Amino acid sequence: MKDITSHELHALVDGELPPAQQAELLDALRHDPELAREVCELRQLKALVQAAYPAEEPPKPATPSRASRGLAAASVALALLVGALSGWQLRHAAEAERLVVLDNNGRGQAPASAESDETRIVVHVTGDDMNNASDLLDEVEGLLTAYLEDGRPLRVEVISHGKGLALLREGLSTQKERIRELSRTFDNLTFVACLNTMERLRVEKGIEVQLVPEAEVTRAGIARVVKRRREGWTYIKA
């Protein structure tokens, strides 16, 4: 499948693609649930942002010669007021973004209620040191267990790309058993591998990456990290 850029995805969501390209992309989406999910989340984000920015009023016709000092002063006051209001709206837009949550399948789009106390942590893995990975999985396991025992809502997503992909590679990971057990025990834990990294390994080194069966894939690991951060997940670098 050819690479679909995030620019194209944005254009699709904005309805700015020519019909032929749109049809092609929609077809690609049908065959790639992960991509479809990204588009879905993108839509949700855009809807939230748009909701926070009401449509601009059309500009009033200019009245050049009448402009007096008084009018200029009024304009400045208006600008300050608009600035203050926009700041308030920006803050609310940011809050709205922070409250986007996913359902158990990672597909839901319902905004969380303000009192939602779900802790969401994204763990970003970019190194191939298996001792580090193992230490980290200790922490992940401890966290999941503690939250489960206390009945507190939690989601953890481990995203790996670049060298970090080693954690999720069948032939390289020393943590396969651990990943299997953790995934079996906790449905609020996901492991995500970067497709771009896999394709780069294939093209540049002729390696067909085999992932552990528990790994999900995403087009660009880094984009997924950014998205999670925008959604308000706590970021931790492995």
Place this chain on the structure above:
Amino acid sequence: MMLHRRHLLRLLACTLLLGLHVARASQPTKLVFHVNDDTPEHQEAVLRNLHNHLASVGPDNTDVRVLLQGGGVTMLLLPAALPKVKGLSHANATPAFRERIDALRAEGVVFEVSGPTLLRHRINFRRDLYGVHARDVVTNSLSHLADLQQRGYTYIKP
């Protein structure tokens, strides 16, 4: 004189920036450094970063914590303890390191260590680590880092 849209936007941006600046200047910067690399080179760079940060903003204007997790715990591991612990190949709390750590602690930097890391590597923090008390041991690094970020600490992974 007519205020154009461009000017209006510029004015708007300025008011917003000023607001942010004022809001930020009113309280000390809160930082948490997350260290999980075990090499003395990396850790020395972290200590230098911390020193430079404090020198530039002054200890009163900042609240700094360092969370040592995984291999990062070797920053405070005494060389004499290395044979007693499991699965670690560095013990970086040499006299030179301890001097730097003392200086940072004197300026209010708090060094915290991960409980799971202590268990995994069979470290007795009272015996094997330099100047660590029970209050410095965190139950879980991830929840601790999440909690600190919720409380306004900026997360730094040097």
